[in-house]
Amino acid sequence: MTLAVPAGSVLAERARGAGVEVIDAVRFDRGFRPARGFADARMLRRLVGQRRFDVVHTHGSQDSWATAAALLGLKPRPLVVRTRHNLFPIRDHIFNRWLYGRATDAVICISRAIQDQCAAKPYFPPERLFLVHSAVDAGPLTDAQGTPLREELGLGESLLIGVTGRLRPEKGHRFLIEAFARVGPTLPEARLLVVGDGSLAGELKALAEKLGLGERVVFTGFRRDIPRVLAALDLFVLPSISEGLGTAVLEAAAAGVPVIASDVGGVPDILGRQERGRLVPPGDAAALAEAILQWAADRAGARRRAEAAAAFVREHFSERALVEGTEAVYRRLLKVSLG
Numbered sequence: 502m503t504l505a506v507p508a509g510s511v512l513a514e515r516a517r518g519a520g521v522e523v524i525d526a527v528r529f530d531r532g533f534r535p536a537r538g539f540a541d542a543r544m545l546r547r548l549v550g551q552r553r554f555d556v557v558h559t560h561g562s563q564d565s566w567a568t569a570a571a572l573l574g575l576k577p578r579p580l581v582v583r584t585r586h587n588l589f590p591i592r593d594h595i596f597n598r599w600l601y602g603r604a605t606d607a608v609i610c611i612s613r614a615i616q617d618q619c620a621a622k623p624y625f626p627p628e629r630l631f632l633v634h635s636a637v638d639a640g641p642l643t644d645a646q647g648t649p650l651r652e653e654l655g656l657g658e659s660l661l662i663g664v665t666g667r668l669r670p671e672k673g674h675r676f677l678i679e680a681f682a683r684v685g686p687t688l689p690e691a692r693l694l695v696v697g698d699g700s701l702a703g704e705l706k707a708l709a710e711k712l713g714l715g716e717r718v719v720f721t722g723f724r725r726d727i728p729r730v731l732a733a734l735d736l737f738v739l740p741s742i743s744e745g746l747g748t749a750v751l752e753a754a755a756a757g758v759p760v761i762a763s764d765v766g767g768v769p770d771i772l773g774r775q776e777r778g779r780l781v782p783p784g785d786a787a788a789l790a791e792a793i794l795q796w797a798a799d800r801a802g803a804r805r806r807a808e809a810a811a812a813f814v815r816e817h818f819s820e821r822a823l824v825e826g827t828e829a830v831y832r833r834l835l836k837v838s839l840g
Contacts, residue, residue, distance in 0.1 A: 502521060502522070503521075503522045503523075503524060503548075503552065503554070504516045504521055504522065504523050504524065505523075505524045505525075505526075505527050505545065505548070505564075506523065506524075506525060506527065506529075507525060507527060507528055507529055508525035508526075509525075510525075513525050524544075524548060526544050527541045527544060527545070527564075527567070528540070528541060529541060529561070529563035529564050529567065530563065531563065538563070538566060538567055538570070539570070541563075541564075541567040541571075542567045542568075542570035542571040543571070544571075545557075545567055545568060545571035545572075546571040546572070546575065549571065549572065549575065549578075549579060550575070553579075554579045555579055555580065555831075555835060556579055556580045556581075556582055556831055556834070556835070557572070557579050557580070557581050557582070558581075558582045558583075558584070558827075559581070559582070559583050559584070560583075560584050560586065561586075565583050565600065565605070566600070568581060568604075569581070569599075569600055569604040569605075572604070573604075580606045580607070580831075580834050580835065581604060581605050581606050581607075582605075582606065582607045582608075582609060582830060582831070582834070583601075583605050583607070583608050583609070584608075584609040584610075584611065584633075585608060585609070585610050585611070585615050585619065585745070586611055586615075586635075586745045586746070587615070587743075587745035588614060588615060588618055588743055588744070588745055588766055591618070591619070591622060593622070597624070598624045601619075601622070601624050601625055602624035602625075602626075605629075606629065606834055607629045607630075607631060607830055607834055608625060608629060608630055608631070609631050609632075609633045609826075609827065609830060610630060610631065610632055610633075611633065611634055611635045611745055611746045611767065612632075612634065612745060612746040612747075612766055612767025612770050613632060613767065613769075613770055614745075614765075614766045614767050614770075615745055615746075615766070615767065616630055616632050631826075631830050632826075633823060633826035633827055633830065634746065634767075634770065634817065634818050634822070634823065634826070635746050635748060635751070635818065635823065636818055636819055636820045636822065636823035637748070637751040637752055637755050637814060637818055637819075638820060639755040639756075639811075639814065639815050639819070641728045642727075642728050642731060642752055642755045642756040643755065643756060643757065643811075644728070645726075645728035645729050645731065645732040645756070646729065646732055647729060647730075647731075647732030647733030647734070648733070649729065650726070650729045650730060650732070650733040651733050654694075654719055654721070656692055656694075656719070656733070659690060659691065659692040660688060660690045660691040660692070660735055660797075661691075661692055661694055661733060661734050661735050661736075662681065662691055662692070662693050662694070662734070662735065662736045662737075662738060662793065663693070663694035663695070663696060663730065663731075663733075663734040663736070663737055663738070664677055664693075664694070664695055664696065664697075664737065664738050664739060664740065664749075665696040665697055665727060665730060665731075665737075665749050665752070665753075666696075666697050666739070666741075666749050667697050667698070667699040668695075668697050668698060668699030668700065668701040668702045668705060669699045669700060669701060670701065670742075671741060671742055671743040671744075672699075672739075672740070672741050672742075673740035673741045673742045673763065673783065673784065674695065674701065674705050674740065675701075675705065675708060676740045676783075676784055676785065676786045676789055677693070677738055677740040677786075677789060678693070678695075678705060678708050678709055678712065678714070678718065679708075679712070679786035679790075680738075680740070680786045680787075680789035680790040680793060681693045681714065681717075681718065681790075681793075682712040682713070682714060683786065683787065683790035684790050684793050684794055684797075685714070685717070687794060687797070688793075688794075688797055691717070692717055692718070692719060693714070693717065693718045693719070694719050694721065694730070694733075694734070695718060695719065695720045695721065696721045696722075696724055696727075696730050697721075697722075697723060697724075698722050698723040702720070702722075705720070706720055727752060728756065731752060731753055731756035731758055732756060734753075734758050735758075735759075736758065736759050736760075736761065736793070736796055736803075737749075737750075737753035737758045737759065737760045737761070738760075738761045738762070738789070738793070739753075739760070739761075739762040739763060739768070740762075740763055740783075740789060741762070741763050741765055741766075741768075741783065742763065742765060742783040742784050743765055743766060743783075744763070744765050744766035744767060744768055745766055745767060746766060746767035746768075746770065746771075747762065747765075747766060747767055747768040747771060750762050750768055750771050750772065750778075751771060751814055751818055754771060754772070754777070754778070754807070754810035754811055754813070754814045755811060755814045755815065755818075756811075757807055757808065757811045758807060759778065759796060759803040759804065759806060759807040760772060760777075760778035760779070760807070760810065761778065761779040761780075761781060761789070761792045761793065761796060762778060762779070762780060762781070763780070763781060763782070763783040763784075764780040764781065764782060764783065765783050768780065771810070771813070771814065771818070772810060773813075776806065776809065777806050777807075777809045777810035777813055778806055778807070778810055779792045779795070779796065779806075
């Protein structure tokens with residue numbers, strides 16, 4: 502296996518540490534950058550020509566287009582697999598129809614919602630669509646201790662509700678802060694922990710001040726110790742208005758934390774229809790507040806759902822399940838291509 506990723510990336514660093522060969526002469530810059538894209542495609546074409554790979558697996562827009570350009574007219578060419586990780590709209594122009602209908606041999610979808618989105622397009626043949634969920638390493642999440650973080654942040658024995666993720670519009674933090682203001686009179690001992698950074702940081706802090714939440718909402722900024730964060734929480738809430746799968750929900754469930762989340766994307770793949778957590782309509786602060794109050798009134802029931810979610814994630818969203826599912830796609834395609 503060879504990994505072609507931008508130089509200096511975390512993925513390149515971790516792959517080298519694991520003994521994986523890394524080619525870091527590519528950039529995969531975001532946006533429309535023809536010169537840079539051509540340079541990436543030229544490098545990939547040379548690499549594929551030299552190494553005769555069986556499969557090229559892409560994960561985003563930039564690397565998918567560079568690969569398609571690199572392999573254009575190349576015979577024999579390797580099989581091309583694309584994993585779609587999000588529900589961003591797929592525009593119905595001629596270039597996308599060619600990319601997915603002709604230049605890609607299979608599409609792996611990390612959730613049923615993404616699979617349904619692709620299946621609705623006529624240029625995604627059903628036999629080329631595969632469902633393989635993302636994975637989470639449950640070990641560090643189940644072994645962490647939350648008390649040190651509570652002490653560090655001065656939260657003591659507070660009833661701690663938290664969310665992790667980038668502070669961006671699609672993550673819906675605004676609705677959680679509004680919901681938290683609604684539950685304040687009933688849960689005066691509660692505190693809200695907002696972990697992450699992003700373009701809405703200033704706006705969200707201003708909203709918390711405007712709603713009179715003051716020190717009851719703690720913004721930590723970006724943190725690398727997510728297992729410790731989750732271990733400190735009594736409740737995890739994901740108020741997103743869009744999710745491909747919901748990796749933050751996966752992590753919280755694996756850590757054994759009760760979860761309330763928006764009913765979007767692949768989140769129901771993880772939580773089911775309320776049996777492993779609570780689902781609420783996206784963008785509805787009132788419904789989110791009601792779900793939080795229901796959790797507070799039935800902590801024992803929430804704990805049972807959390808235990809069921811943890812067991813479900815360990816079985817269906819493990820690294821082993823991801824590897825085996827991906828390898829099964831490769832083997833099926835190679836068997837077909839080899840006759």
